[in-house]
Amino acid sequence: xxxxxxxxxxxxxxxxxxxxxxxxxxxxxxxxxxxxxxxxxxxxxxxxxxxxxxxxxxxxxxxxxxxxxxxxxxxxxxxxxxxxxxxxxxxxxxxxxxxxxxxxxxxxxxxxxxxxxxxxxxxxxxxxxxxxxxxxxxxxxxxxxxxxxxxxxxxxxxxxxxxxxxxxxxxxxxxxxxxxxxxxxxxxxxxxxxxxxxxxxxxxxxxxxxxxxxxxxxxxxxxxxxxxxxxxxxxxxxxxxxxxxxxxxxxxxxxxxxxxxxxxxxxxxxxxxxxxxxxxxxxxxxxxxxxxxxxxxxxxxxxxxxxxxxxxxxx
Amino acid sequence: xxxxxxxxxxxxxxxxxxxxxxxxxxxxxxxxxxxxxxxxxxxxxxxxxxxxxxxxxxxxxxxxxxxxxxxxxxxxxxxxxxxxxxxxxxxxxxxxxxxxxxxxxxxxxxxxxxxxxxxxxxxxxxxxxxxxxxxxxxxxxxxxxxxxxxxxxxxxxxxxxxxxxxxxxxxxxxxxxxxxxxxxxxxxxxxxxxxxxxxxxxxxxxxxxxxxxxxxxxxxxxxxxxxxxxxxxxxxxxxxxxxxxxxxxxxxxxxxxxxxxxxxxxxxxxxxxxxxxxxxxxxxxxxxxxxxxxxxxxxxxxxxxxxxxxxxxxxxxxxxxxxxxxxxxxxxxxxxxxxxxxxxxxxxxxxxxxxxxxxxxxxxxxxxxxxxxxxxxxxxxxxxxxxxxxxxxxxxxxxxxxxxxxxxxxxxxxxxxxxxxxxxxxxxxxxxxxxxx
Numbered sequence: 001x002x003x004x005x006x007x008x009x010x011x012x013x014x015x016x017x018x019x020x021x022x023x024x025x026x027x028x029x030x031x032x033x034x035x036x037x038x039x040x041x042x043x044x045x046x047x048x049x050x051x052x053x054x055x056x057x058x059x060x061x062x063x064x065x066x067x068x069x070x071x072x073x074x075x076x077x078x079x080x081x082x083x084x085x086x087x088x089x090x091x092x093x094x095x096x097x098x099x100x101x102x103x104x105x106x107x108x109x110x111x112x113x114x115x116x117x118x119x120x121x122x123x124x125x126x127x128x129x130x131x132x133x134x135x136x137x138x139x140x141x142x143x144x145x146x147x148x149x150x151x152x153x154x155x156x157x158x159x160x161x162x163x164x165x166x167x168x169x170x171x172x173x174x175x176x177x178x179x180x181x182x183x184x185x186x187x188x189x190x191x192x193x194x195x196x197x198x199x200x201x202x203x204x205x206x207x208x209x210x211x212x213x214x215x216x217x218x219x220x221x222x223x224x225x226x227x228x229x230x231x232x233x234x235x236x237x238x239x240x241x242x243x244x245x246x247x248x249x250x251x252x253x254x255x256x257x258x259x260x261x262x263x264x265x266x267x268x269x270x271x272x273x274x275x276x277x278x279x280x281x282x283x284x285x286x287x288x289x290x291x292x293x294x295x296x297x298x299x300x301x302x303x304x305x306x307x308x309x310x311x312x313x314x315x
Numbered sequence: 316x317x318x319x320x321x322x323x324x325x326x327x328x329x330x331x332x333x334x335x336x337x338x339x340x341x342x343x344x345x346x347x348x349x350x351x352x353x354x355x356x357x358x359x360x361x362x363x364x365x366x367x368x369x370x371x372x373x374x375x376x377x378x379x380x381x382x383x384x385x386x387x388x389x390x391x392x393x394x395x396x397x398x399x400x401x402x403x404x405x406x407x408x409x410x411x412x413x414x415x416x417x418x419x420x421x422x423x424x425x426x427x428x429x430x431x432x433x434x435x436x437x438x439x440x441x442x443x444x445x446x447x448x449x450x451x452x453x454x455x456x457x458x459x460x461x462x463x464x465x466x467x468x469x470x471x472x473x474x475x476x477x478x479x480x481x482x483x484x485x486x487x488x489x490x491x492x493x494x495x496x497x498x499x500x501x502x503x504x505x506x507x508x509x510x511x512x513x514x515x516x517x518x519x520x521x522x523x524x525x526x527x528x529x530x531x532x533x534x535x536x537x538x539x540x541x542x543x544x545x546x547x548x549x550x551x552x553x554x555x556x557x558x559x560x561x562x563x564x565x566x567x568x569x570x571x572x573x574x575x576x577x578x579x580x581x582x583x584x585x586x587x588x589x590x591x592x593x594x595x596x597x598x599x600x601x602x603x604x605x606x607x608x609x610x611x612x613x614x615x616x617x618x619x620x621x622x623x624x625x626x627x628x629x630x631x632x633x634x635x636x637x638x639x640x641x642x643x644x645x646x647x648x649x650x651x652x653x654x655x656x657x658x659x660x661x662x663x664x665x666x667x668x669x670x671x672x673x674x675x676x677x678x679x680x681x682x683x684x685x686x687x688x689x690x691x692x693x694x695x696x697x698x699x700x701x702x703x704x705x706x707x708x709x710x711x712x713x714x715x716x717x718x719x720x721x722x723x724x725x726x727x728x729x730x731x732x733x734x735x736x737x738x739x740x741x742x743x744x745x746x747x748x749x750x751x752x
Contacts, residue, residue, distance in 0.1 A: 008515075087631055107633035108517040109587030116586070130635070132517030174517060198522070199514030 003115045003124040004300055007135045007178040014303075015182055016154050019143050022292070022299035029065065029295065038306050039068035045098040047089065048074045048127070050106040054266055054290060055127050055136070059102045062297035068305075071098070086110060090119035098122045100305055108132035108171075123304050131169045137265050138175035140296040141222065142183055144289050148261050149219055157184035162214050164190040165224030165246060165273055166235075168197050172265045173224060177203055190214050192246065194235040211246055216255045222263040223248055223274050239272055249275040253283065261285050321356035322738065324731075327366040327697065329687065330664040337366055339693040342736030346689065359741075361697060364730060365663050368671040369401025369694030370648065371683045373464070373493070373571060374547060374619035376640070377403065377434070379425060380418065381410025386624035386714050388425035388434055391644070394622070394713040396431045396739035398644040399696035399729040402675065402683045403432050404619075407439035408469040414439035414450035416458040423460035431739045435680060438462040440481045440492060444470045449481060456488045463679045466493035468547055469594070471529055473499050478533060482542040491569075491677060493545040496529035496554070497595065506635055508581040508596045516584060518634060521596045523551040530554050534561035534568050545677055546570040548621050550595045552605035559614045569677050571619040572606045574643055574650035575719060579603075583719070589630050589637030590719050593623070610669060611660040617674045620647050624715030642718040645711055648698055649725035656700070657726060663700075682735070693736035702728040712745060 001014060028036065044063045048056050056072070063070045073093075086105075093101055100123040103111045108130030115124040128134040142156060149159055161180055167173045167189050180187050187205040189196065196207065208214050215221060226242065236242045243249075248262065253275075256262075262274075262284045270276045279286060322339040329335050329347070336351040337344065372395065378386035386394075388405070395403045405422050407413035413422060419436035426434025438455035442448050444467045455462040465485060472478045472494060481492050502525045507513050509520025530546055534557060537544035549555060549570050558570050575593065580600050583591040591597060609615040623640025630637050651670065655661040661669065667686060675684025685691035706723045708716040732740035739746050 085628065085632055105633070107635045110633045112587045113633055116588070130517055131519075171517060174515070197514035198509050198520055199511035202511040203514070 001304060004135050004304060005112050005115055005124065005126045006133050007138055007175045007182070010179070010182065012155070012182050015139070015142070015179060018139055018296070018299045018303055019146060020154070021302055022143050022295040025298045025302070026292070026295040035065050035067060037067050038302060039063065039066040042068045042099045042305060043071065043097055044068045044100045044102060044301065045071045045073055045093050046102045047093070048072070048104045049110070050104050052104050052128065054293070055104060058290070058293040059127060059297050061294045062301055065294070065298055066301055068301070086113065087117070087119050090114055090117065094120035094122070100125060100301070102127045104128045106130055125300060125304065128171055130171065132171050133175040134171040135175050136293070136297055136300055137172050138179040139300065140289060140293040141176055141263060141265070142179050143296050144263065144285055144292050145220055145261070147292070148285065149259070155183040156180060159185040159220065160188070160218040161185050161220040161222060162188050162190050162218040163222045163224065164211060164248070166195045166226055166230060167191050167200070167224065168195045169227065169230065170224050176222065177205055188214055188218065190246065192236050192242070212252065212255070215252055216257055219260050220263060221248060221256065221260065225265065225267065226269055226273050243272055247273050247275065248278050250277050253278050253281060256283060263289060266290070319355070319357050320736070321353060322733065322736070323351060323353050323356035323358045324366060324697070325358055325360050327361035327364055329366055330662070330667040332663070337687070337695070339733065339736050342693055344687060344689055344691055344693045347687065359731060364697050364699040366687065367399070367663065367667050367696045367698060368685060368687050369683060369696050369732065369734065370399045370670045371402040371674040371678070371680060372400050372620050372622070372644065373404045373617060373674040373678055374468070374621045375403040375405055375644065376408070376621070376623045377405045377422070378624055379409065380421065384714070385626050388422060389429045390712065390714040391622070391624070392426065392429040392431040392434065393745055394644040394711065396732050396734065397712040397729065397745060398646070399648050399698060399732050400644060401432050401694035401696070401732065401734045402680050403434050404464060404678060405434050405436045406468050407437050407466060408444055412439050412443050413437070414442050414444070416451060416454040419455050419460040419462050420458050432734055433680065433683065435464070435678060436460045436462055437464045437466050437468070437493065440465045440467045440472050441477060446470060446472055446474055446477060449477070449484065452481070452484055452490070453487070456490060463488065463490045464493055464545070465490060466495065466547065468493065468495045471495050471497040471499060473529070475532060475536065479536050479540060482537055482544065483540045486542050489543070489679070491543040491545050493547050494529065494533055495547050496526045496533070498525040498528050501525035501528070506592070507584045508598045510581065510599060512581045512584060516587070518584065523553050523598070526551055526595060527553040527557060530557050534558070534566050537568060538564070538566045542567070544568045548573050548576065548595055548619070549606065549615060550576050550598050550602060552602045555605050555609040555614055559609070562614060569616040570614070571617045572610055572615045573621045574618060574647045575641055577603065577606055577610070577654040578650050579719060584634070587634050589632065589634045590641070590717060592634060592637050592639055593641050594639035607654055607658070607660055610655060611665070617669050617677065618647065618651055619674065620644050624713050625717045626715065630717050640717070642711065642713050642715060645713065646706060646718060646720050646725065648696070648729060649704070649727040652700060652727035653725055693733050695733040696729060697731035699728045699730050700726065704728050
């Protein structure tokens with residue numbers, strides 16, 4: 001495994017080894033010495049050509065806990081905002097000797113372009129590309145689900161997950177569908193028909209337009225963010241109607257079965273796709289997702305750059 | 316070399332399959348018969364290569380004026396001659412736009428000066444390609460360029476009233492509107508064919524219906540006003556069905572397909588390499604098969620290249636940032652052989668019709684598409700169908716390198732091209748105008 005571009009390139013064994021490595025790293029992080037020397041002397045560039053706070057900070061924390069040197073390269077105030085091409089940016093990073101580039105980009109496929117090009121030789125990690133994929137988010141979501149509902153199993157066999165909202169524009173949904181399927185979970189997508197892509201019929205999922213009928217049947221409800229810019233674009237009549245049919249409110253929370261959990265990749269629109277009392281409820285694991293994100297991203301860097309999974313001590 | 320006006324093509328195969336010699340004298344096809352002897356002629360041994368009437372492209376982007384870094388009339392003419400073409404049709408989406416007599420006359424004159432092919436300028440339907448008000452259609456028709464084909468290609472004439480008026484107006488001189496069928500509201504920001512591949516890649520979909528809705532509307536419009544409509548680059552099985560229906564009703568519509576839509580599918584977008592990004596987009600395998608069938612049965616009248624040169628930087632980037640379009644002139648006949656002749660969907664006589672006679676007829680190009688008639692201008696292409704070649708983007712005659720076929724092994728090598736009785740390509744090498752013969 002050289003790059004992490006799409007969940008579709010992962011085998012089940014690779015995915016589980018990243019999750020197991022993350023578990024081990026999380027355990028170490030709980031100790032007094034949080035930092036590992038694994039990537040000392042290696043340079044990781046966070047190339048964020050699109051605004052992002054949590055993913056960038058998460059990758060930065062992960063890299064630093066593995067003792068890597070981290071360079072942050074963000075859109076605002078950099079040459080990227082001055083119209084520099086992806087190619088020239090890549091050539092610059094190569095010249096600076098980056099061992100890995102963590103890239104967030106508004107164009108679907110930009111990480112793959114970087115990986116397939118002759119422009120740079122380092123490892124490329126997709127930290128979210130356009131409306132394509134967000135593999136590290138899916139891995140941290142799977143990690144979180146396994147921790148709560150895995151019952152000691154290494155995969156997610158038999159777990160039922162609902163992904164709710166703007167699937168059409170969601171890279172989180174695309175990566176999650178692929179990874180959840182790979183790990184044996186079943187997925188139902190719940191969305192207004194306008195926010196499901198044409199071609200979704202070929203995905204390994206079932207489709208529903210009715211959130212109320214789905215909520216009692218699933219173990220995980222994963223809410224997707226509704227982007228503000230979709231509002232005026234005819235996908236639904238208005239925010240209130242969206243919220244009425246597809247928002248997770250306190251009323252719907254009541255029909256959730258025991259032990260089921262609520263997830264959201266953030267940032268949330270409280271009051272739109274998720275009510276504040278739901279986001280802050282005991283069923284919500286949203287804050288924990290963020291914490292797990294660091295462990296999972298450490299594991300990704302570890303597996304890609306140290307070249308092997310961390311031997312787990314508890315197996 | 317001596318200057319001559321007599322060329323003897325020995326032992327070629329005519330489109331209908333007969334073996335023959337062909338003698339060119341003073342720019343005209345002088346005679347065709349099994350064994351011609353002419354001691355004064357320069358002789359070319361064809362050894363069984365196919366003699367075709369010079370290829371005619373109804374859809375070429377020559378980029379001049381405005382983007383001479385990507386292509387010029389001269390480099391595009393060279394690319395055409397190398398691909399076996401003797402006539403090109405320069406699309407109007409230049410900068411400035413070819414929406415007035417001045418620009419079309421300039422392009423026409425540049426073509427004459429280059430002297431490798433006839434360059435027939437296409438006039439814009441609307442001023443600035445904006446789709447709002449008619450360009451100076453009459454002035455372009457009456458100019459020395461004698462424009463008969465009008466198109467806003469790159470943009471669709473989407474306003475139905477503008478389209479209706481344009482179709483009516485061109486009846487004055489038997490013109491034709493070549494429509495780029497793309498409903499703009501259904502394709503805002505679209506990047507690739509909308510379907511299972513776009514769903515996975517997260518690239519904005521370009522639905523087939525955006526093309527089909529315009530084709531359906533325009534065949535009804537042209538029927539109503541009794542004018543002449545040509546549909547550019549049809550890409551969908553549904554579009555083919557509508558055209559088939561229209562023709563069965565006697566509606567005056569013709570249609571073209573590009574070589575790339577006869578071969579490539581949207582699966583190629585999985586690489587995110589924008590060399591495969593084109594407008595209209597590559598479609599599904601089912602569409603490709605429907606297009607081949609339609610070209611074979613005549614529902615689609617012609618192959619046109621939509622040769623669209625682009626500078627390196629406009630393709631060496633993210634998919635969504637990249638320009639739409641691919642080179643086509645130098646690979647066209649090989650792709651047609653691969654997809655239509657070698658599959659036995661079309662004979663060489665059929666190829667002569669679809670790539671020469673029919674496009675010349677639609678464009679009104681008098682000295683082209685004459686099917687090797689004795690006494691007509693000697694516009695001739697020689698292709699060796701038994702040879703194969705590997706496409707190399709670094710060896711193209713075009714100024715640009717954006718061929719999607721780089722590295723492909725293709726059948727059919729264009730060995731010679733004659734334009735108005737003079738060779739422009741000999742043994743695969745362009746004839747320099749300065750050197751002469």
